[in-house]
Amino acid sequence: MIGAFSLFVLCQLVGEVLVRLARLPVPGPVIGLVLLLGYLRWRGQVANSVQQTARRLLSHLSLLFIPAGTGVMLHIHKLKAEWFPILAALVVGTTLTLIVTVLVFVAVARLTGAPASSGK
Amino acid sequence: MPQSISSIWVYLSASPLLWLTATLWAYLGAHWLHERSGRNPLVNSVTIAVIVLIVVLLATDTKYDTYFQGAQFVHFLLGPATVALAVPLYNNLAAVRRMFLPMMAALVAGSATAIASGVGIAWLAGADLVTLKSLASKSVTTPIAMAVTEQIGGLPSLTAVFVILTGIVGAILVTPLFNALGIHDKQARGFAVGLAAHGIGTARAFQVSDVSGAFAGIAMALNGVITAVLVPVLARVF
Numbered sequence: 001m002i003g004a005f006s007l008f009v010l011c012q013l014v015g016e017v018l019v020r021l022a023r024l025p026v027p028g029p030v031i032g033l034v035l036l037l038g039y040l041r042w043r044g045q046v047a048n049s050v051q052q053t054a055r056r057l058l059s060h061l062s063l064l065f066i067p068a069g070t071g072v073m074l075h076i077h078k079l080k081a082e083w084f085p086i087l088a089a090l091v092v093g094t095t096l097t098l099i100v101t102v103l104v105f106v107a108v109a110r111l112t113g114a115p116a117s118s119g120k
Numbered sequence: 121m122p123q124s125i126s127s128i129w130v131y132l133s134a135s136p137l138l139w140l141t142a143t144l145w146a147y148l149g150a151h152w153l154h155e156r157s158g159r160n161p162l163v164n165s166v167t168i169a170v171i172v173l174i175v176v177l178l179a180t181d182t183k184y185d186t187y188f189q190g191a192q193f194v195h196f197l198l199g200p201a202t203v204a205l206a207v208p209l210y211n212n213l214a215a216v217r218r219m220f221l222p223m224m225a226a227l228v229a230g231s232a233t234a235i236a237s238g239v240g241i242a243w244l245a246g247a248d249l250v251t252l253k254s255l256a257s258k259s260v261t262t263p264i265a266m267a268v269t270e271q272i273g274g275l276p277s278l279t280a281v282f283v284i285l286t287g288i289v290g291a292i293l294v295t296p297l298f299n300a301l302g303i304h305d306k307q308a309r310g311f312a313v314g315l316a317a318h319g320i321g322t323a324r325a326f327q328v329s330d331v332s333g334a335f336a337g338i339a340m341a342l343n344g345v346i347t348a349v350l351v352p353v354l355a356r357v358f
Contacts, residue, residue: 008200015203025348027263029202030341036206046207054207057200058333061323062165063147064198067191068262069170069284071277073177074184078251078278085245089255090282093238094289094316095297097259101230101312101339102303108222109308 004053011036133182139190146172159327161295166320167288198319202261205322205337212334219307223338226308230315230339231346234259235354238286250275256351258282261318264344272355283318290317291324306331314339 014035016028024031040046072079079086132138150168157163177187188195209216216223238255247255253274257265265283266276294313303309306329313321314336322340326333 032203067195085247089242097316105226
């Protein structure tokens, strides 16, 4: 577990350095993701400990958003003052985005004959 | 308050231990409720934990900065967790390759819808310019969204709030919405929620299935990149 975690942190570190060197418009962890994917493809397999550590970390991904989420308290005034346009944009905008994305995905999958996965 | 209790509070309120512990227990409680509800998407663990923490912070007159001193240890793990998304992505690489065209089409359509609908609706409803600029990148992961907002002259910290709220809305809506539409394809559902609701949507997708989670993670990364390119260009045009 410590070995796998060290691997993730190393990829993130290299990602952060690359982003700064190349002035990429992407956060370091996203480059770290690409690096880890490249490493796994080069190895041709995923070690058990890496598989399990990733699953553990990702199964409680919600926890990791709580500190940032609590930052909502900093903007309570703005949210109160403009609650209607903000609420409308978030709820209606997100609903439209979900619907457009899923329909285009399904339609193009059908057109190109890509096999869909069924079931829930 | 007796002397000893107040001196203990003085120690605790200055130590990161208290708010780290509070964050973990708020999550555990919220997660327990989520499980008890039969994983009902309306019983969202981020929402519940955030509300509980804000109530406690306001009641104890604690500043967000003080809270974050403790919570930062949890917040820090977002980076390694993002890197770890490579593992489910690798596990599902064959499916991802087969779905290349549907993904690209859905990415362009979805990303444009996310930017245009959020800003357009808020504009129609009378939001001010700073709010509009801060809303443009609400569907993408926080670090990208904040950088984009800064570039076009919005308020990055307000964007962070919109990003979190969008994630929560997406995570709550996705299951009932797609069930109502009769769309059960795990790949399509995962991709849509990752695109519209970034990491919080991805977290929700992983609660449902590993395949959905992998597609959500890809959508989150791709939408982050395309939004970082699109929004500054659009901001110059309008």
